[in-house]
Amino acid sequence: MPKIGIVTGLLEEADAFRPGVGRIRREMPFYFREDEDFMLACAGIGKVNGSMAASTLVSRGCDLLVSMGSAGRIGKGEDQAYWLGGAYQHDYGACRREEFVAFRAGSLPFGEPDRQPFLPIDNPGLDLPTATIITGDCFIEDEGRAGAMSLDFDAELVDMETGAVAQVAAMHNIGWAGVRAVSDGANEDGANEFKTQLLNAARMAASQVDKMVQLLQRV
Template sequence: MACILILAALPEEADAVFPGQGTVEAGAFAPRSLSVDGHAVTIATCGLGKVNAALSAGMLGGAADLLVMSGTCGSLGPGPGAYWIAEAVQHDYGAVQPGLFRRYRAGEWPIGEAGEAHFAAMPDPGLNLPHARIASGDSFVACADAAAGLVRDLGATLVDMEVGAVAQAAMRLGKPWAAVKAVTDDANGDSAGDFHANLVRAARVAGAAIERLVARVSG
């Protein structure tokens, strides 16, 4: 049996994973506990942004064998649907230099040569989803020029506000991590409206993929 912590930024995203199942406990992150395929699963609503994501991962992830993120994201090019997050990078971590923002792996010294900035997820267990690199930061990207910069500078294909922080926290805890995100918008001027219009549907698409992931986790 494995202990699996599933984090989601918003209640709509958390409720979309094993909907209606489990027991909600008191606590800052409204953790919902259930048993699935012999695994002890906790689903928690961490809140928006990197600090909330890292805080919940740190507080709840100590007893977990696997940290998982479910929810929604903006697209930097790919079409709608759910994506296996193979790599995560924090696009707002680095060094401000004259005429340049150099990105480093979050938590490492932002001085000197900048190496690879991403965190790698656990191996894909065979969910048959397209793979993506997600760029996470404490800003909602609703600008086509900014989105193009993330593609150009980081090779990112998706953007959100949490996965990179969960990945960093998992590394510090010595835990494997995984994430599935489903697209709500195209990170442009229409993103605010598109996000709200597509949130519930996309959250359930991601949630269904996370349920398949849990079924494939070995003890």
């Protein structure tokens, strides 16, 4: 059975997963809760915080990282939970004359870009649509920019942690998975949508990750 480590960026997302279940480790520098079949870390928003949470989970013995929580919708699709079929970091690359060229995070950003996504484990049986997600350290509130990013990466969702979690998994040669639910439309009203829809998105994602943990424990 895999040791599953779950990463979130927000405490609301962390609290939505099996509320009240497990032991909170007060000695940790950020929120950390664990039980027999999961560990959950929330170090805060963004790629650095997501990487710290993921690395801590790996150091404590997890062999599968899971990105869980909310995401902005940049492409077509319903406002629901999605299984993540691939992850990019949209703000890693090279600034060239009049353009930014994205590269695979961690690769040398010279020459022709390596644009291979980080790929997850196979869906263990969740009845969810699949979406590609892009990750960066900015909250997208520009519908035109969101649409261009969707076309550039052939992606449907954007967040601020998953790409970093996937990169940590790749560096440690372990698997990763992700479930993210739409909290906003990545547009001019995105901040207001996020505030009103975060808890619902967090619960949708957490419910599906709970199912995933149970499915993986049967393997």
